[in-house]
Amino acid sequence: MTEIAKALTIAGTDPSGGAGIHADLKTFQEIGVYGMSVITSVVSQNTLGVKSFVDLELDFVESQFDAVFEDIHPNAVKSGMLSTPEVMNLTAQKLKEARVANYVLDPVMIASSGHELISEEARVAVAKELLPLATVVTPNLPEAEMLTKRTIKTVSDMKEAGRVLVEEYGAKAALIKGGHYEGEADDYLYDGGTFEKFSAERFDTKHTHGSGCTYAAVITAGLANGKSLYDAVSDGKAYITAAISNPLNIGKGQGPTNHWGHRWSAIQST
Numbered sequence: 001m002t003e004i005a006k007a008l009t010i011a012g013t014d015p016s017g018g019a020g021i022h023a024d025l026k027t028f029q030e031i032g033v034y035g036m037s038v039i040t041s042v043v044s045q046n047t048l049g050v051k052s053f054v055d056l057e058l059d060f061v062e063s064q065f066d067a068v069f070e071d072i073h074p075n076a077v078k079s080g081m082l083s084t085p086e087v088m089n090l091t092a093q094k095l096k097e098a099r100v101a102n103y104v105l106d107p108v109m110i111a112s113s114g115h116e117l118i119s120e121e122a123r124v125a126v127a128k129e130l131l132p133l134a135t136v137v138t139p140n141l142p143e144a145e146m147l148t149k150r151t152i153k154t155v156s157d158m159k160e161a162g163r164v165l166v167e168e169y170g171a172k173a174a175l176i177k178g179g180h181y182e183g184e185a186d187d188y189l190y191d192g193g194t195f196e197k198f199s200a201e202r203f204d205t206k207h208t209h210g211s212g213c214t215y216a217a218v219i220t221a222g223l224a225n226g227k228s229l230y231d232a233v234s235d236g237k238a239y240i241t242a243a244i245s246n247p248l249n250i251g252k253g254q255g256p257t258n259h260w261g262h263r264w265s266a267i268q269s270t
């Protein structure tokens, strides 16, 4: 029998296939990790934005956790959209009970399109219940601002946000993403010791729907495969940069990430 690393994503859906659970499972599959999911919210959205969403009943979310954990132990877990404080508390409880070793917390609060996905009360629950469990937390700039209650205007503010998330909120590491910054698309990883910069050219494109989900999913898959956090983030940055630089012609708004971007040069005909 073949052994394979297993990764679980806890997130909301995207019927247009670019973000949330769909992005995560596509990424796990592309990397060769066995993907599983716990769905928290069913979201009506596409590349043009979020229309509405329905949070699944807590008991039903719990039942999904139990269905996974009583049967299969994931090597790494990622969470994305957890829209209620109750779901956050439940997630924290289940991660602790299952003794999950690698947990990537993507604190999804606002979609790239600017639509709010979670409430202020839920924000507090992320900080109290989930950050202390995180191997790495991966906020974009608006999320880092909301979580730390600080304004981020400079690289030094980005680094300070990373430091606060680790030293004051208890995450093991923080990756502050610079997609919403200016200039190069630079992200900063702080692990309590040093800052590492992951740099990429900024492409002039609107095709970034699901980029945060995909990036965190590559990191999760890397950790599931036993990579170091640094190597998993490096792989994630390479994957997402290639995905953004080779956009797919799909959708009328912010197009989805291109999961074949990283091997585009190998598969394109001429």
Ligand SMILES: Nc1ncnc2c1ncn2[C@@H]1O[C@H](COP(=O)(O)OP(=O)(O)O)[C@@H](O)[C@H]1O
Pocket (backbone or CB within 6 Å): 111, 112, 139, 140, 141, 177, 178, 179, 180, 185, 186, 187, 200, 201, 202, 203, 204, 205, 208, 210, 211, 212, 213, 215, 237, 240, 241, 244
């Ligand atoms: N236009 C762009 N060109 C190159 N990289 C980008 C661009 N926009 C975002 N990125 C990168 O994509 C990743 C996701 O970043 P970000 O947009 O900040 O997160 P989110 O999707 O959660 O809002 C980061 O590595 C960021 O640097």
Ligand SMILES: Cc1ncc(COP(=O)(O)O)c(N)n1
Pocket (backbone or CB within 6 Å): 011, 012, 013, 014, 019, 020, 021, 043, 045, 080, 081, 108, 110, 111, 112, 208, 209, 210, 211, 212, 213, 214
């Ligand atoms: C269910 C769900 N989860 C997350 C996002 C954020 O997507 P992005 O990666 O573009 O920030 C989204 N639009 N929908």
